Amino acid sequence: MFTGLIASIIFGLLVIRLRRPVAHLIRNRSLSQRLKQPSLQESLRIFSGLWYWPIVLMVLVSAINLIGIGEDNQKALRCALFTTVLLIGTVFLSTVLQHLFRSRKAETIKHSSAYKERFLSLLHALLRIVIAIAFIDILGRIWGVSLLDFAQSSTVGRAISNALSSIGLIFLVTWLLWVVLDTAIQEALKPPVSKRGARQPSTRVKTILPLLRNAIKIILVVICAITTMANLGINVAPLLAGAGVVGLAIGFGSQQLVQDVITGLFIIIEDTLSIGDWVVLDSGHAGTVEGLTIRTLRLRDGKGFVHSVPFGQIKAVTNQSRQxxxxxxxxxxxxxxxxxxxxxxxxxxxxxxxxxxxxxxxxxxxxxxxxxxxxxxxxxxxxxxxxxxxxxxxxxxxxxxxxxxxxxxNSPSVHFAQTYPQQVLLPQRQGELVQETPPESSPVVLPQPSRT
Known part of the structure; x- marks a missing residue:
């Protein structure tokens, strides 16, 4: 028995050691064969990643059979065989779904909208979750434990299943809302590619929508977290009251921050400045607007330096990039x-x-x-x-x-003016008193000041 156990362990370790070279030999085909038979290549790739699992399970069952006695050995062998088949089938089904959705996604990108692409990704993720849950339940039934029976027969199981179902539904609804809203924002920000004369997204849209996207993300995460804690049996009322008190204290303690946020909100809504505009602030900062956050404005000046200016410090803006x-x-x-x-x-x-x-x-x-x-x-x-x-x-x-x-x-009759003093010739006017009367009709020369 001891010799057979050692041999089983050595054989199992050898299989694990050689799993990558053997997998490479299985899926290694010429380029022409891979291009002509993509489905066969995909099947070989799946098999190359699973070939050693049945052998390892058989070795494990053999080791258990050498150690144990009685009819349980036969049952363990059958369970191991069923587990191997279930594992191979689950991985194969998951890979087929991945290949199917990948090809459908490629066609959707070429011929359809972004909404369909995102919904296909969501459906693929949901199907993978369903496959994982089914695998766990069937695996438990093979070894004599059923999760569904536990969830239906006992009080604790029903409570756990109800809580998990509610949490799963909350996550699903939140995920669905985020997919719809995020896709809508991305489509609004995306410039038209093939339509001639299509309207480009304005700089105001490019400025407001990213901030709106971040705000929606934060709101969805907070709502999802609160409802999840409520379904887990946690009393969220004290948490909400405490959060309100903390928020009130932060509001009183950070009035400058609140001023920055409110001022920035009105600047963005009134479209005073947008990303890409060249602006001059009353504080002396000037440059191209590179980014807007909830609190600060980021400028890059002509020398390449980046300036971050809080909105509360902006009193006047000169925008040189309008119309x-x-x-x-x-x-x-x-x-x-x-x-x-x-x-x-x-x-x-x-x-x-x-x-x-x-x-x-x-x-x-x-x-x-x-x-x-x-x-x-x-x-x-x-x-x-x-x-x-x-x-x-x-x-x-x-x-x-x-x-x-x-x-x-190149013009003889047009000359630029000089900034230094010039010699000016003025004709003498009749009857004008001068210190020294020059000859008649001779000009009066004004002396040029000394440069010293």
């Missing part, structure tokens, strides 16, 4: 410049901007030339502007300045 902007030009020329020629050069520069294939899509109208805006000691100031898309005014301004500089450099 349109203006590329404003203020150009100063000398007094001896031909103003009409300068305006002509400005219009010519505007026409070249409108004809540029890369810049014309940033424009929303022609160049508006306002003419002479003011005159000061340095010269004459001419102003003009382009109406552009939001964010496009910077590229238009740089291109306009560069092209106008080239035109002015």
């Amino acid at each position: 349109f902007a203006f590329a404003f030009f203020s150009v100063q020329f000398t007094y001896d410049t031909d103003v009409e020629k300068a305006i002509e050069l400005i219009r010519e520069t505007g026409d070249s901007i409108r004809e540029d294939p890369f810049l014309k899509y940033n424009l929303q109208g022609p160049l508006d030339v306002f003419g002479v805006d003011k005159m000061d000691l340095n010269g004459v100031v001419l102003t003009a502007q382009f109406r552009t898309v939001s964010g496009g005014q910077y590229a238009v301004s740089r291109a306009f300045n560069q092209r106008l500089k080239k035109l002015v450099d």
Whole structure:
């Protein structure tokens, strides 16, 4: 008996040791065979993962038979055989369902909506749970224990089964609600792929829906946890009362946090700013909005640095990414410049901007030339502007300045004003008193101030 027991143990360990090499030999086929017969390859893959279980169970029953005596050995052998068949059948059925739902899911992704895809995943998970429960019950019946009989015959079993049924129903309803709501939010955020002219999701939707998704998740988890504890026999009334008191204390103790949350809520609802907007805050922070949480605003400035600003600290917001902007030009020329020629050069520069294939899509109208805006000691100031898309005014301004500089450099009658003092020639007016009377019709030269 001792020798047979040692031999059984050694054989079982050898089978376990060689399970992976043998499994590799079973499922190893050429690429052409795998492509031509995918169902056979799937069956071989399932068998390669289960081939050693019957042998291990037989070895275990043989060891028990060598140790024990009587008719129980025959019963243990039959139970082991039935357990082996049940295990193989359960794994095979689970794998077939997985393969079936995988192929159906692939077809659904190509030809159907996301709702059907999520519901197929939910149905697959429910079927796997049912298979697991059936496996446990049948396995118990094979070895003389029935979970269903225990749940129906005894008071404790009925209480446990009722509680588990209620909890399972709660989890199922919560899961179903989450699948529906989460899929709806994801579909609303997803940009259209194949439909031409389809409406893109707005930045307001992209900002509010992720926050709404997180809020729905928290609410569902809290409700599910409370109802689960109630079905387990836990009195949740003191917990809810305590949670209310704690929430009230936290509200009084963190007024700044409450202010941040409420301010952020109104900023999001009023669509003051959205993800992707370039904003300037009254606190001095400026940058692109990268994210919004319940309490803070996250900005990335022009140098790549990230700034997190609580909503409660925001008093005024300058949003530079809404509808349109203006590329404003203020150009100063000398007094001896031909103003009409300068305006002509400005219009010519505007026409070249409108004809540029890369810049014309940033424009929303022609160049508006306002003419002479003011005159000061340095010269004459001419102003003009382009109406552009939001964010496009910077590229238009740089291109306009560069092209106008080239035109002015090539024009003999148009000159940019200088910022340093200039020598100005003024004709003498008749009857004007001067310290030294120059010759008649000779100009009066104003001396240039020293630079020292």
